[in-house]
Amino acid sequence: MSYIDPSGFTKEDVLRAISIASREYSRVSGINPTFTNLGGDTVGRTKFGLFGPEMQIDSAYLGVLNDAQKIDLLNTVLHESKHYQDGFWGNLAGELSGGWNKKFGDWQYHVDIYNSSSVLTEKYRNEYLCGKK
Numbered sequence: 001m002s003y004i005d006p007s008g009f010t011k012e013d014v015l016r017a018i019s020i021a022s023r024e025y026s027r028v029s030g031i032n033p034t035f036t037n038l039g040g041d042t043v044g045r046t047k048f049g050l051f052g053p054e055m056q057i058d059s060a061y062l063g064v065l066n067d068a069q070k071i072d073l074l075n076t077v078l079h080e081s082k083h084y085q086d087g088f089w090g091n092l093a094g095e096l097s098g099g100w101n102k103k104f105g106d107w108q109y110h111v112d113i114y115n116s117s118s119v120l121t122e123k124y125r126n127e128y129l130c131g132k133k
């Protein structure tokens with residue numbers, strides 16, 4: 001997996017999002033997500049492999065981002081950070097304990113992640129867009 005960063009901006013945006021997320025999810029501290037083409041209908045993914053978890057961000061985020069795209073990116077990183085923090089077994093246990101949410105057609109655990117990442121995105125959006133602490 002290679003890291004493609006033609007603009008020089010996105011990597012900084014991703015690493016700043018990781019830095020913010022690490023305050024909520026300590027395991028993501030210092031990680032370096034990879035960019036990959038996730039096919040458009042998904043913007044982020046956390047893979048649990050033999051050598052540990054890997055966070056992947058859709059390559060649609062490559063390039064210079066406007067503010068709305070940066071907020072989407074922050075939301076995606078916060079969402080994936082929760083998956084990353086919980087680990088493979090935590091994700092599985094969360095799905096099984098929360099059960100299936102028929103209304104959303106998804107695991108309740110996953111619905112909760114969408115909700116919590118939205119709340120956290122609002123919490124950090126101004127700081128993130130300003131680029132300062």
Ligand SMILES: [Zn+2]
Pocket residue numbers: 079083110113
């Ligand atoms: Zn997810």
